[in-house]
Amino acid sequence: MINPERNLPLSIIISMPIVTIVYVLTNLAYFTTISPETMVESEAVAVVRGQLMTLQLLFYAGAREGQLPAALGLVHTDLFTPVPSLIFTCILSMMYAISQDIFSVINLFSFFTWLCVGAAIAGMLWLRLKKPDLRRPIKIYLFIPVTFVLSCVFMIVVSFWAAPFECLLGSGIILTGVPAYLLGYKWKKPHMVRKMLEIFTMFCQKIFMSVPEEQ
Numbered sequence: 001m002i003n004p005e006r007n008l009p010l011s012i013i014i015s016m017p018i019v020t021i022v023y024v025l026t027n028l029a030y031f032t033t034i035s036p037e038t039m040v041e042s043e044a045v046a047v048v049r050g051q052l053m054t055l056q057l058l059f060y061a062g063a064r065e066g067q068l069p070a071a072l073g074l075v076h077t078d079l080f081t082p083v084p085s086l087i088f089t090c091i092l093s094m095m096y097a098i099s100q101d102i103f104s105v106i107n108l109f110s111f112f113t114w115l116c117v118g119a120a121i122a123g124m125l126w127l128r129l130k131k132p133d134l135r136r137p138i139k140i141y142l143f144i145p146v147t148f149v150l151s152c153v154f155m156i157v158v159s160f161w162a163a164p165f166e167c168l169l170g171s172g173i174i175l176t177g178v179p180a181y182l183l184g185y186k187w188k189k190p191h192m193v194r195k196m197l198e199i200f201t202m203f204c205q206k207i208f209m210s211v212p213e214e215q
Contacts, residue, residue, distance in 0.1 A: 009138070056082060057082070057085070067181070067185050068184065071201045071203075073085070074201070074208065074210035074211060074212060075211065075213050076208065076209055076210050077209050078209070083210055084210060107159060108163075108169060110159055111159040111167045111170045114152045114156050115170070115174065118148075121145050121152070122149050125142070125149065128142065
């Protein structure tokens, strides 16, 4: 982020009220047009999720750091958006939609989300304690991340108690990231593999009209 001392607080101050208003108005729209009886009896569940944009930016950032294929770090030449990363996120979302039991998917995704987010904030706490001299453009009171991590632990325990199979499946999915990290990031790839990745990146550049950000 450019100039995080200014831009990060500004983005939080602007985005939080907007997101809150949109979610409140969306729920008001549901309750003003659909009666409680109809909503309870209906098998359809309407959900608004903002994680599609979040995940595609995570894949994009990982590709820029060399932790994911370079194709996911490409940016559209006109829209300036990471189109390959967005397409990849949509494919993952469609794979989730294949399941016939939507509630199992919700339990799996909730456990997965709370575990990953909690681990990320716990890592930030570890850095604050072990490396206090690192440059930090913005520092917050430790009470906030500690409270958040404890909340994540509570949500993880409740999720595991309510749906142990889905949580174990989610843990297995997370653990598949270990060999993927070792093969994709730590492993010194032979020339043939690097050449195949370059061809795939060039293919994505042509299909999605995208280039690396620095270009």
